[in-house]
Amino acid sequence: xxxxxxxxxxxxxxxxxxxxxxxxxxxxxxxxxxxxxxxxxxxxxxxxxxxxxxxxxxxxxxxxxxxxxxxxxxxxxxxxxxxxxxxxxxxxxxxxxxxxxxxxxxxxxxxxxxxxxxxxxxxxxxxxxxxxxxxxxxxxxxxxxxxxxxxxxxxxxxxxxxxxxxxxxxxxxxxxxxxxxxxxxx
Amino acid sequence: xxxxxxxxxxxxxxxxxxxxxxxxxxxxxxxxxxxxxxxxxxxxxxxxxxxxxxxxxxxxxxxxxxxxxxxxxxxxxxxxxxxxxxxxxxxxxxxxxxxxxxxxxxxxxxxxxxxxxxxxxxxxxxxxxxxxxxxxxxxxxxxxxxxxxxxxxxxxxxxxxxxxxxxxxxxxxxxxxxxxxxxxxxxxxxxxxxxxxxxxxxxxxxxxxxxxxxxxxxxxxxxxxxxxxxxxxxxxxxxxxxxxxxxxxxxxxxxxxxxxxxxxxxxxxxxxxxxxxxxxxxxxxxxxxxxxxxxxxxxxxxxxxxxxxxxxxxxxxxxxxxxxxxxxxxxxxxxxxxxxxxxxxxxxxxxxxxxxxxxxxxxxxxxxxxxxxxxxxxxxxxxxxxxxxxxxxxxxxxxxxxxxxxxxxxxxxxxxxxxx
Numbered sequence: 124x125x126x127x128x129x130x131x132x133x134x135x136x137x138x139x140x141x142x143x144x145x146x147x148x149x150x151x152x153x154x155x156x157x158x159x160x161x162x163x164x165x166x167x168x169x170x171x172x173x174x175x176x177x178x179x180x181x182x183x184x185x186x187x188x189x190x191x192x193x194x195x196x197x198x199x200x201x202x203x204x205x206x207x208x209x210x211x212x213x214x215x216x217x218x219x220x221x222x223x224x225x226x227x228x229x230x231x232x233x234x235x236x237x238x239x240x241x242x243x244x245x246x247x248x249x250x251x252x253x254x255x256x257x258x259x260x261x262x263x264x265x266x267x268x269x270x271x272x273x274x275x276x277x278x279x280x281x282x283x284x285x286x287x288x289x290x291x292x293x294x295x296x297x298x299x300x301x302x303x304x305x306x307x308x309x
Numbered sequence: 310x311x312x313x314x315x316x317x318x319x320x321x322x323x324x325x326x327x328x329x330x331x332x333x334x335x336x337x338x339x340x341x342x343x344x345x346x347x348x349x350x351x352x353x354x355x356x357x358x359x360x361x362x363x364x365x366x367x368x369x370x371x372x373x374x375x376x377x378x379x380x381x382x383x384x385x386x387x388x389x390x391x392x393x394x395x396x397x398x399x400x401x402x403x404x405x406x407x408x409x410x411x412x413x414x415x416x417x418x419x420x421x422x423x424x425x426x427x428x429x430x431x432x433x434x435x436x437x438x439x440x441x442x443x444x445x446x447x448x449x450x451x452x453x454x455x456x457x458x459x460x461x462x463x464x465x466x467x468x469x470x471x472x473x474x475x476x477x478x479x480x481x482x483x484x485x486x487x488x489x490x491x492x493x494x495x496x497x498x499x500x501x502x503x504x505x506x507x508x509x510x511x512x513x514x515x516x517x518x519x520x521x522x523x524x525x526x527x528x529x530x531x532x533x534x535x536x537x538x539x540x541x542x543x544x545x546x547x548x549x550x551x552x553x554x555x556x557x558x559x560x561x562x563x564x565x566x567x568x569x570x571x572x573x574x575x576x577x578x579x580x581x582x583x584x585x586x587x588x589x590x591x592x593x594x595x596x597x598x599x600x601x602x603x604x605x606x607x608x609x610x611x612x613x614x615x616x617x618x619x620x621x622x623x624x625x626x627x628x629x630x631x632x633x634x635x636x637x638x639x640x641x642x643x644x645x646x647x648x649x650x651x652x653x654x655x656x657x658x659x660x661x662x663x664x665x666x667x668x669x670x671x672x673x674x675x676x677x678x679x680x681x682x683x684x685x686x687x688x689x690x691x692x693x694x695x696x697x698x699x700x701x702x703x704x705x706x707x708x709x710x711x712x713x714x715x716x717x718x719x720x721x722x723x724x725x726x727x728x729x
Binding site: 158159162165181182184185186188189192193194197198200201204205265266267 | 393396435436437438440441443444445447448450451454455457458466469470473474476477480484496497498501
């Protein structure tokens, strides 16, 4: 495989998918129909996955598509269709002045954060570990080797805490989902 | 990876040209095979039902596919009123594209030597390997869901809803069954999966429970009988594609067969050794030759053909599951089995490593084989619920037995004319 850096190729695709992502994000927040909005959001996620791929974060790119676009948004669409919210008139949106102001403030804060990040200085040299992680073929476990390493060795506690959180959420969902006093007949 | 002296020449152009040629060849072959699998479905179903099947267009009906294609192209496209037009048009395209795209990372033969260097017979050797088809096929559900929703038809909507719930549910079991393979290989790259099986034996033997779960999930993911809830004719007319006509309808059919083909290729690559020719080392050792590339491609195609036949065979043999049975099979059986199997496989690997058994050695393989034979036996007994093995002593629950006896008693009394 050819690993040389092609700046034109890279920047063309970066701007292409960046623009598509921004345009889809704008369409996502302006569409009235929830199904159309959900589809534009899927498009945003897909473009983000492409940007992750271009950053050599292939695992994150695949998981972005697999989990967000392929599972979470499908369930979201499922709920929209099940409740038959497909028609714009049935929408309950934030229409109050306070809600709009709050949303604007959050948007401004995020913009400011982007500005700060653009001006931030990053170390010129990568740490040896990060540099090694960028060479997927050299790792024994391929692209998922470095992720598994840091996930199950360095951040094991955080990982387990997250799984407990998820387990609690599942248990909560089951409790909420059960009809009160109903017993399973079969 | 050490540089192979016979690798493709460095630079962008050889890589680009090789990739474009591979894409064209794979696309053409894929479309032809997809078209002919519709004919295969009709021929095999006819054979199973003791009929002739299509036999008028060309010898043995071989040109039936062309006739169907022409018919679908020249038919009138109907556009029902009150459909959501953009989504209605987008849905067949999504279903079709996603089924096709997933094929890109599947290795389909030994490297082919060319005057410009060795060409790997895989369209894109993506390092994420197996995650890519899983991610792409998980998007295929949008085609069905959107078709169902945008048709503005309650039967279509029900089909779409069923499909989305079913495909998301079985995706979980499918992903978890793949984990067992990834544990054994230690990598997600599909060429690595094939290479590991060439050395360590096919996964269908060594990880048979995972193969079983993957196979069942593949049927659910492709919406094939016994899990074709999305288009259950007896309940939903034609399900999500009730409102579609002509080529748009045909695209859903192409998508279904393309999905079957992709699922077969995934199964073959993950569990049946990919393009590995069994019982010989000829295909994996020594320099790459054209004969090796062709022979391995032929064996890969044969394996896929066998699995496609299995798909069709099941469709014309088994009845459809009920929706709640399908869901409880997925969540209450397949998912726990897949999870438990991951635990068993990983602890088995750790135990064997601790005992100093080298990976890929005969003892290692025999240990895995033994464990899997036992587990498959258990699985069979559980799924069989005492029916096949010994129908006479089938474990009926006491309540159900009482009910059956009551029914029998009522029937005999009706027959005797006691109760009117």
